[in-house]
Ligand SMILES: Nc1ncnc2c1ncn2[C@@H]1O[C@H](COP(=O)(O)OP(=O)(O)OP(=O)(O)O)[C@@H](O)[C@H]1O
């Protein structure tokens with residue numbers, strides 16, 4: 004079991020009367036890419052929210068490398084090495100791309116608290132270099148002195164991915180990372196994510212785009228109306244009649 | 256290092272020179288009075304400190320006057336109990352303001368947005384009301400805390416024979432009234448400006464701006480925002496405490512009205528007027544408000560009559576009462592209007608206005624944004 | 639028991655004023671999304687409507703004073719009394735309630751001008767800027783009133799008929815010492831009527847329905863193609879009138895002066911936030927609650943036990959409620975959460 008990175012055990016979550024997650028179990032193994040697919044409103048984002056401490060589950064446990072995550076503060080979870088790209092990009096719109104990518108590095112380094120108030124930003128050469136490097140990786144290096152708010156939706160997403168990568172997370176959660184991207188950019192993102200995978204980073208990825216799912220995922224779980232209705236290798240899941248039904252008769 | 260027009264060192268030197276030379280260039284502007292100069296420097300410190308909280312984190316405190324008041328009380332008590340020397344007064348003022356800020360900040364920072372503003376307001380109003388009522392033994396209530404002949408002044412009594420009148424505040428013998436008082440405040444102001452500049456340029460400052468821009472993002476990258484916010488709050492409270500103790504040093508008296516919410520409103524106003532989140536803006540705002548307050552409130556109808564004496568009498572008699580509405584005791588009306596105009600047309604404050612002018616003057620030269628090690632947040636107007 | 643009832647009654651009239659101001663504040667906040675720091679000034683403007691109306695009624699001329707027989711003496715006599723000797727004096731007596739007639743159109747005008755001229759441009763701007771610009775406006779209004787009416791409070795009288803005290807204790811079979819000024823009863827009744835009127839308007843008219851929907855979800859209502867602009871103006875005017883009337887009727891209880899608006903504003907804001915931003919019911923109940931709590935804290939026994947408590951109780955309650963209930967008593971999730 005030591006190679007289990009993320010383990011969701013009987014997670015329940017409801018909003019008022021609406022049950023968003025019921026009895027969800029999920030195992031994500033070290034170094035793999037685990038895709039979660041499912042129709043709109045299935046509870047996919049809610050699942051990630053529970054993982055990163057944005058929502059507390061009504062019952063059940065989330066463990067990360069054997070450590071309990073449930074009940075922890077978001078920043079603690081992030082410090083443990085869980086990073087997330089959100090469905091609607093969460094960036095710092097008034098700042099430059101470079102600052103956007105440098106900030107998480109500071110958070111990681113001084114997150115618990117360090118009064119780093121006297122040293123100038125100019126002295127942070129190593130972090131700056133790393134940030135520039137990452138901006139190159141995500142293909143935004145030439146715009147690094149622009150304000151992030153002016154980026155297109157797809158670029159914001161890539162920027163956010165960069166902000167997560169500089170954290171060197173052990174587990175990266177991606178909520179529809181290619182939504183709003185052109186085909187070209189989608190392919191670039193796939194390549195980038197493959198590259199990360201070769202570095203051994205574990206990923207959970209939510210995607211509607213099956214092309215992305217099949218290019219990246221080692222395993223797929225299908226979520227519909229808050230329940231995992233199927234799981235396994237991508238090829239197997241594709242043939243599963245329950246999955247087809249969920250998509251066709253689902254919330255579309 | 257390319258920072259648009261100015262590097263930080265030039266910026267700092269320029270600031271220091273302008274402040275120290277105030278008696279010179281304010282002479283022709285009719286602002287060269289030691290009292291007024293002292294107030295420029297003191298309220299400059301207050302506003303610069305306020306800006307560290309509001310400008311960087313976006314948290315709008317409506318209770319900073321409490322720290323100003325505590326700084327004053329602590330300073331006067333230091334004069335009464337220990338010595339008339341200014342240094343211990345400052346230390347105590349800053350220290351107690353810091354303690355109070357830590358307590359108020361610890362609780363208020365549990366909430367954000369307007370809830371935070373109301374919490375700070377509530378705490379400050381409590382301090383003010385208590386200072387007026389049950390805390391009278393410490394604050395001397397409505398009369399205000401004053402020096403008296405009977406004060407023990409333990410340290411002073413060892414070294415100096417008590418004179419016949421009330422002793423005056425000093426810095427190792429140098430009297431802290433008049434120009435020496437101003438220069439003392441000015442030096443502290445320059446130090447405060449320097450510290451604030453370092454904070455703005457540091458990773459700490461960048462993280463605070465990150466909290467302002469997207470607090471959630473900061474959390475989900477692993478930042479525990481609480482201690483950061485609290486530190487910013489305490490630092491800005493300590494600036495206010497310093498300003499409060501300087502008020503007491505230049506005029507050894509502390510009254511509760513210094514803690515009232517109107518005083519908190521005033522510092523918000525100064526910061527906004529100059530430019531929130533800019534380095535020099537708060538100083539500019541504080542200076543302008545204190546300057547116009549001084550100039551405008553000195554006018555009365557007789558003075559106005561003289562000014563307009565070149566007009567035919569009948570015309571002057573119509574104009575004077577109208578203008579009179581805006582000056583003298585009506586100065587607040589001008590202030591209110593000025594305030595509205597600034598918020599409506601120039602939410603970035605005067606600094607933004609100036610930089611717009613500068614851009615306009617420089618034509619359509621493309622303004623390049625510099626990031627990372629070379630960031631200059633003050634070139635980006637506050638929201 | 640008597641003492642408790644008396645404190646509740648004493649708290650009620652102040653609470654009623656808080657409730658009325660807070661009602662308008664939160665209505666404006668909930669529908670327009672505007673944090674209006676000039677709302678207290680509107681309360682004060684209402685109060686000065688009463689003062690103005692009273693002054694107008696008392697415009698006088700010199701007439702011979704017939705009560706002085708030794709020499710020819712003159713005294714001021716209001717035209718009203720000269721023209722209508724029968725009911726002129728009565729009209730003057732009732733100047734406070736009658737000034738409602740002046741206050742309503744005047745406050746509507748003020749509300750209209752303010753919303754069209756200023757507030758409208760701030761819908762999309764950050765709350766901090768809204769606070770600041772309305773704060774500036776409040777200073778301006780306050781200073782104008784000071785310039786016109788002077789800095790001193792100007793006492794206004796309740797009609798003779800209502801200026802005594804009601805022997806509530808006797809009515810209820812309790813102690814005779816339990817008395818309560820008639821006018822405060824009137825104020826209480828008046829507030830209740832206004833509060834019900836506003837709620838009924840929101841509850842039972844289609845107009846109000848749209849406004850309520852707008853409070854819940856402004857964007858969607860806007861998308862429905864409803865002319866939300868016009869409704870916003872009307873909502874703002876209603877809030878203005880409510881604040882103004884609250885001010886008019888409060889004048890016999892508290893002689894109005896130019897800074898009464900600010901005093902009430904700070905407290906009313908606390909009330910709104912304690913009630914929960916955007917919750918009308920919360921604002922009204924928090925208003926009465928804080929009024930009563932304050933009145934209890936001013937009891938001598940309480941003060942002996944906890945010196946100074948009467949000075950800080952409202953703020954203390956506010957702090958505790960906000961720390962325990964993040965959104966106040968009845969606030970909804972998502973309102974001003976970030
Ligand atoms: N904070 C919340 N409060 C109330 N209901 C919520 C909340 N968050 C999500 N829901 C509801 O829970 C259900 C699942 O939402 P979720 O966002 O997890 O779906 P999703 O699978 O991510 O859908 P999509 O593909 O559209 O992103 C939806 O019906 C949604 O309306």
Ligand SMILES: [Mg+2]
Nearest residue numbers: 047048049090
């Ligand atoms: Mg989703």
